[in-house]
Amino acid sequence: MDDLLREFLTETGEHLETVDVELVRFERDPNNQAILGNIFRLVHTIKGTCGFLGLPRLEALAHAAETLMGKFRDGMPVTTPAVSLILVTLDRVKDILAELERTATEPQGSDEDLIDALDGMSSAVFTMPTETDLAVTSHQALDRPLKPGEVSLDELERAFQEASGPETIGNLTYQVLERALKPGEVSLDELERAFRETAGPATHAPAQELSLALTTKNVTAEATEVPESGDQPASKAQTIRVSVETLEHLMTMVSELVLTRNQLLEIARRNSDDLGYKVPLQRLSQVTAELQEGVMKTRMQPIGNAWQKLPRVIRDLSTELSKKIDLVLQGADTELDRQVLEVIKDPLTHMVRNSADHGIETPRERKASGKPEKGTIRLNAYHEGGSITIEITDDGKGLSFDAIRRKAVERNVATESEVERMSDAQVAKFIFHPGFSTAQAITSVSGRGVGMDVVKTNIELIGGTVDIRSETGKGTTFTIKIPLTLAIVAALIVASKDQRFAIPQIAVQELVRVMPGSEQAVERIDGTPVLRLRDRLLPIVPLSKVMGLADAREANEGFVVVTQVGQQRFGILVDGVFQTEEIVVKPMSSKMRHIQLFSGNTILGDGAVVLIIDPNGLARMVGSGAEDDQFLGAASLEQPDAVQDETLSLLVFRGGAESLKAVPLSLVTRVEEIDASTIEWSGDHPLVQYRGCLMPIVASDDKLMIKQSGMQSLVVFSSNETTLGLAVAEIIDIVEDRLDVELVAERSDLVGTAVIRGRATEVINVAHYLPLIAEAWAPSGARNGTIAQSLLLVDSSMFFRDMLSPVLKALGYRVHTASSAQEALQIIASGTQIDMMVTDLVLSDHSGLQLVAALRADPDHRGMPVIALSVGRDAHQIALAHKLQISEVVAKHDRRGLLSALAEVSEFSDKAA
Amino acid sequence: MRAANTNTAIATKTPTRLLEYVTVVVAGQIFGLPIHRVHDVFVVSEMTTVPLCPPEISGLLNLRGRVVTAVSLRRRLGLTDASNGERRMAVGLENCGEAHGLLVDEVGEVLELDHAAMQPNPVHLDPRWVGLSQGVHQLKDRLLIILDVDAVLAFETEREVA
Known part of the structure; x- marks a missing residue:
């Protein structure tokens, strides 16, 4: 040519x-x-x-x-x-x-x-x-x-x-x-x-x-x-075109020069006697730095170059989709490395397309929801530290978290119960899973389910992170954080056992010195290390453990490198921390590229080859294991659930091995202290005569031995005719606190872990213990002779649903749950047999009264008995409830009241049937 | 490298096809590596081990500012690591644009051998060895196994197939 x-x-x-x-x-x-x-x-x-x-x-x-x-x-x-x-x-x-x-x-x-x-x-x-x-x-x-x-x-x-x-x-x-x-x-x-x-x-x-x-x-x-x-x-006359290869070559050479300079500086550091080369060396160092900067500059291009296509894309899309969309570009002159620019060009375009297609509603929909007809997609780029942040914001309809939850279950990405427990922020992350698209219909623009995962992979490939924040009805913001350049990065050099590793500075938030017995100490929940950092529980990953260098149990001392990847925050426990160094990233050999843990390697100033840890890979690797939930749990720290805003009365007690446990007081029937000598053993099953009945006793955990003598504390739970005594080491207190279930442990006997009065406490799952006695003792929960009635429990609080449904199940109901009025109506409309409904009067989307009103309007279900739960007793509300033929309004945490209301309703409907 | 190439080019013209091999010793067995594949021979000083990597990879080496993947020939052949902590030798090889260092016990002389004299592998040789060997040359006092460099460095794909 x-x-x-x-x-x-x-x-x-x-x-x-x-x-x-x-x-x-x-x-x-x-x-x-x-x-x-x-x-x-x-x-x-x-x-x-x-x-x-x-x-x-x-x-x-x-x-x-x-x-x-x-x-x-x-x-x-x-x-x-x-x-x-x-x-x-x-x-x-x-x-x-x-x-x-x-x-x-x-x-x-x-x-x-x-x-x-x-x-x-x-x-x-x-x-x-x-x-x-x-x-x-x-x-x-x-x-x-x-x-x-x-x-x-x-x-x-x-x-x-x-x-x-x-x-x-x-x-x-x-x-x-x-x-x-x-x-x-x-x-x-x-x-x-x-x-x-x-x-x-x-x-x-x-x-x-x-x-x-x-x-x-x-x-x-x-x-x-x-x-x-x-x-x-x-x-124009002052610029010339230089081929990219020339620049690339120049860059490689400068990288090598930087390395050599580092090596020389290292030698100079070790030799204390000045042989007259230190001053020129200093000069060399300076010149190298300047040269590096200069060459980097030649590779820099304004991010606007990657945006060139976007106005056209949006214009075509808005014509095609009959939407009105404004594209606002801010910070187009923010410069970043050519190579990085190339990599993010397509992901950016894809995300903007997505926002236009999925995010922005049609003018009619927008008008209906009280927004201006014209939607806005805003791109904003700016420098922040050693990285560039790009935000893509739309003021569209936001993510449909329920749809994503359903899809996640459908696609077997997570189980139903897992999904239920996740916060919206966690759920949002599912859109980065391969093959995940919630678009109702496949348009020519998107909805084919390829995309967001590729976007994420591409961005992570260059050491960047992508994050999503979304509010239903308000819009979605994607935040992309990428390094300025790929070739040279600042990295923190750390040591685990006798090996050094480099952690890219971009992911590091802070360093915490930890020592047993000091203020900052690693604590363990069932052997899993966590750190209390400013009242938050931070999952700890001992580097030596993930690297397979040593047993994790012994790791208690050293430094915690607090790392943030997207919304996941975790601490990497290392033995030592050295300096921060500018390193030249060299790719991993193809034979080791499958190791997610490393993004590359580099040669340090002293000539040693050091592996560069990929925080994304680390998060993924640990996240895919048994500790998965912990990381998800950590994410929920950032965005507390609606549940967590309410304070709850909690009974705090001590279980085996000095562990702190708690249970919502509303579920507890009584707290007893009995003489251990009155405990009778039938085979392996301890039981005690209690109010004229035999009550089985279950230890709160494996480590707790039920006492043979002295006084044994019991927390008594009862559901219908079944009572259960939970043996605990010591009853500590009743606490009124906000319940932030933060760490969801991989154990069925726990709902999760929460910081209660500043201490890490395990919240027990009563449902776990009820089957234990059901196994050991003939089931007496199911009501004799009648077919189990099905009950729909509607409550926005996931925690409350989790706590109440086992109790209801134990009473012999078949329990369906819904988190919103809409979901409840869907379940009813789907033809599922529902005999009665228990609903909170305050729901996330509509009020419970509206839900009941909708139900009463439906000829098929107008006669369905409804029990309402309310937080306060409001005369007006009760009057309305009666108008809607709500059988009973029960205070939300009055468990006994609910049970008797249920009994009445069931009896009534039994008679009616 | 270029010299070696011209060498082979000339060799192919002559009726007896003489090929040069760098000999290395592992666990007492002598092996030959085609000289045009060998970049250099060096002493391994410091090596960085890579956690979670395939067992055949001993670690990473800094060879004059270049990061080189060290592959243990012993482990490739299913042998145990050498117990003595003597100085380790490595042969620099290139495969798919990546630099590798093949760790061996000793590096010997360069031999010039007639390609036609190469015998096929004995049928009852350990299959693991057969996969890495192109054939056997009969030297005066011992047998020289000619290694297939690409096969030696192709363990990743091997495992994927398996």
Whole structure:
């Protein structure tokens, strides 16, 4: 390929990008002559160059597009179809250019379709002006050329355009005029064709037209002189094009230089005696740093380059999807490494597409929800520390967390109970799972389920993170954090056992020194290490354990590197911390690339090869194991559930091995202290005579031995006729606290762990113990002789649902649960047999009363007994409840009241049946 | 490298196809590596072990500013590691654009052998060895196994298939 052609391709490519952007801008602001002038000039340049290089297809296309744009300048209304047509034409031009780049020849093919459409559109309008209009414009046109010396370029061009006015009867005369721009080029052949073509439509006055064409020729010839000199800004002369390979090579060499410099500095550090080289070495170090910076700068490009395509993408999408979308780009001049830019270009486009397709609602939907009809997608890029943050925000409908939850279960990504326990922030992360799409319908834009996982992978590949925040109805924000450059990163050097590792500084938030017995100490829950950091529980990953270097149990001392990956926060426990060093990242060998833990390796100043830990990989690796829930739990620290806002009375007691446990007081029937000698053993099962019945006793955990003598504390639970004594070491207190279940342990006997009064406490799951006695003792929970009734429990609080459903199950009900009124109605509508409903009056979406009202409106279910739970006793509410035939309003934490209400309702419905 | 290539090019022209091999010793057995595949021979000083990596990989080496993956020939052949902590030798090999160092017990002389004289592997040789060997040359006092460099460095794919 000759240099000229290559130059042309690069330049034209850039021009086209600009035209794309400008056209979209122009469509919105059709009166802006400056934009139009700019577009016109660019297309014109492309056309001119094509003609010069002998590329007839491109030339014809550019010409037809230019003609249509010329009409815009003449005042033809700028319509969406017209702009679309030009954009499509530009796409065709790009296709041809791509082919040209590959083969160095213009591909065969016909563009008649587009040219006809363009011509059709240009001429269509010109049937509209009346004869008088034409007369007027022709006058003007004839006036102007008389004094060519004093008019500005703009005016000249307009004049030129206007001059063509009278000839509009046949738009092909334009061709004649354009040809005149490069007189040397016009062959007789073409001239003849031009004549032939103009002859047809312009039958009115061919002779006059010809003379006009000739007069304007002089004018335009002069006009073109002007842009030639004024067109090129002075700054252009000061830049040269350098091939990327040259830059890459330069970068590699500088990287090596940095390494060598580091090695020299290390040697200098070790040798205390100055042999006269330290000063030059210092200088060398400085120069190297400057050189590094300089070379880095050459690789820097404004992020706006990656955004070039977006206005066009959004424009096309909004047309296709009939949505109104505003694209706001902020911080387009934020610079980042060329390589990084390349990697994020596609993910960014994809995410913006996603926002437009899934995020922004149709104008009607938006209006209905009280938002402006026009949705906004905002891209914001800025520097932050050693990294760049890019936010993609839309003010659309946000994520449908329920849909994602359902999908997660459907796709077997998580079980139903897991999903229920997750906070919305955790659920949102599912969209990064492969094959996850919640789009109702597959559009041509998205919904095929490929995408977000690829986006995540791509971004993580370059050591970046992507995070999502979403609020239903308000919109979604994606936050991408990426390093400025891939080649050199700042890393913290740490040691685990006798091996050193590098942790990229970008992921490190802080360092905490931990020591047993000190204020900051690693604590263990069932052997799993955690650290209390400013009242938050931070999961701890001992590096030596994940690396398989040593047993984790002994790791208690050292430093915790607090790491943040997305919304996951965890601590990496290491034995020692050294300096922060600028390291040159070298890729892992292909044989070890499957080790998620490492993102690469590097050579330190002292010549040692050190592995670079990939915090993403570490999070994933640990997350995929048994400790999965802990990490999810840690994420929930950031976004407390709705549940966690309510305070709850909790009974705190001590279990085996000094562990602290708690249970909601509402579930406890009584607390007893009995003489251990009264405990009778039937086989392995301890039991005690209690209020005239035999009550089984279950130890609160494996480590607790039920006492043989002295006093034994029991927490008594009862459900229907079954009572259970939970043997505990010591009853500590009743605490009124907010219940933040933070760590969901992988144990069925625990709901999770919470910080209660500043101490890590295990919250027990009563449901776990009830089956234990059911196993050992004949079931007495199910009501004899009757088919179990099914009950729908509606409560927004996941915790409450979790606590109550086992109790209800134990009473012999088949329990369905719903977290919102909508979900409840769905369950009922799905045909599931529901005999009665227990609902909270305060639900996340609608009030419980609304739910009941909806139920009463349904002829199939108007008779369903309903028990309502309420927090406070509000007379107005109770009156309304009676109106809706709610059988009973029970205080939310009055378990006994609920049970008796249920018994009444069941009896009633039994009789009715 | 280029010299070695021209060498083989000339060799193919002559009726007796002479090929040069760098000999290495592992567990008393002598092996030959085609000389045009060998970049250099070096002494291993410091090695960084890689947790969780395939057992055949001993670690990473810094070879004049380049990170080189050290592959243990002993482990590739299913042998146990050498017990003595003597200085370790490595042969620098290139495979798929990546630098590898093949750890061996000793590096010996370069031998020039007639390709036609190479015998196929004995049928009852350990299959693990057969996979890595191109054939056997009969030297005066012992047998030289010619290693297939690509096969030696292809353990990852091997395991994926298995």
